[in-house]
Amino acid sequence: MLAYLFPGQGAQTEGFLHRLGTQPAIQTTLDEASAVLNLDVLTLDTQAALDSTVAVQTGLLIAGVAMQRALAAEGLAPELSAGLSVGAYAAAVSCGAIDFADALLMVRKRAELMETAYPRGYGLSAIAGLTEHEIEKLADAQARDAAARVYVGNVNAPRQIVMAGSDAALDAFNARALAAGARKATRLAVSVPSHCELLAAAADALTDYARSVPFRAPSSGYIGNRGGRALHTADAVRDDLATNMRHTVRWFDALTVMIEMGAKVFVEAPPGQVLTDIVREQYPDTAAIAASTLPFERLAPTIHRRLESAA
Template sequence: MTLALLFPGQGAQSTGFLHKLPQHDAVRATLDEASAALGFDVLTLDSDEALRSTVAVQIGLTVAGVAVARALAHEDLVPQFSAGLSVGAYAAAVSCEALAFGDALHMVRKRAELMENAWPSGYGLTAVAGLSETQVETLAHASARECGEQVYVANVNAPRQIVVAGADAALEAFAARALAAGARKAQRLAVAVPSHCELLAEAAESLAEWSRDIPFRTPRGVYVDNRGGRPLYNADAIHADLATNMRYTVRWYDAHTVMIESGASVLVEAPPGQVLTDIAREQYPEVAALASSGLPLERLVAIVRRRLGEDT
């Protein structure tokens, strides 16, 4: 089987995204399980007001990803590869059975609380298109020398799709410098914390300590990590990736590449949005990339089955 499931990270959320999940028994059961585990109705997490909270966003994304993964599994579409960008890695770990859903929810809530408390305001992420990682790093160092505040490479989503993290003023100064250097776009993302950089080192250490007794298992299929963009095959390695990925650059392009080079031919992105699908289509046009949020579940299942059948 050559199916890969991809799970988006913070910034993909949109108002009402949990209410737009497929009408499927597995989805309803997942929503009920999440609500019971957390002690509140998770369908309250996708309002405009709720989505101002990093905690609400990260829990909601995890619930949405697991719900759709379970709906696909119910239709006998079980992925060979599971990978998630940033907090999406938690849904990926549940998808490949390395982590129980309830444990993932509690760990995600703690992760988001630590991130939010570390830098409660004045920080975030900016996406830069059209410059390489080396160019971005060079501009970041120059910008830091000029304004005194560092920005960090947070995500390498594609060779010329880079996300940087830092304080608001530093991001604004960097964006101006990047556009002057030829970037096509420098756009702030809907993320209120400086993810995937050393500013979250202490928070990552706290999460690793807090989660040390959470049980992890050997994955079914292949789990592809964030930090190195490589397959992980044992429980301890997956635990370490999830506990610490907030402080390290997300090597999403490397993760994409290793899945495709290992045989993934159909990529399905869990809701919400289609950011990961668009990256895959641009970088690997020969691979079938599908955003589940843009298709009725029945049609998605039919397309995936047909694509997989063509590959066998």
């Protein structure tokens, strides 16, 4: 069974849209996105543009859909799709729950709401080597000691946790985590406090916006962010996308569910390979391929071979 993984904010690198390739499906996707957003989307991946949450989030959606369409032209269609944070929008397009044009406009609205709520002074930190329970105890202690609350934003793996909060709170928490035995505590290239209650008002506004966005029941498997479970109705996918900015992303749960449903080959959309690395570390018996690490003329044949081997 083939599963597609779509990365979230933090995976972006300068020029990532320019590196997608020259396949007709990719060019068509870039052209469609430019028409919908009324701008040249190849301006979204410059170093200056990547300071914008709006540019990063819309660019990641475009990259994910471009890859999915290019592989579809090679006879590859996923049976399961999941995306981390904003990557969930590309997953929803991949499974047919929302049209690409509608997803572009909704992602732009999402990013604008997040950026307006916290234009500066906030972000995310990745902590490696501590469990969620250990992280929560440290966060509670910091809140008591310093009134500097941080929040669990993503549970990417049992000992890979992303925290959200203010810059000062995250810097203090990084030091606290390292002192408590964390292997690594690193600030991420994200300028908003994603996936916590700090974005409750923004999530409410996006929920209002999403009521007028057409959704359909997924035509293939869609695994949600909030609960890490398969979602089967249009309303369930709409709610997952509209509210995921205020809730912890249960990525490891989502990955585990895909394994339990029979996924044997995972393909991560550009850019980056963070999600691929998690699959390889947690489930070494499966095949995990990061699309950005192979030229397209090798990518599709490699996926076909892995699927044949898995069968």
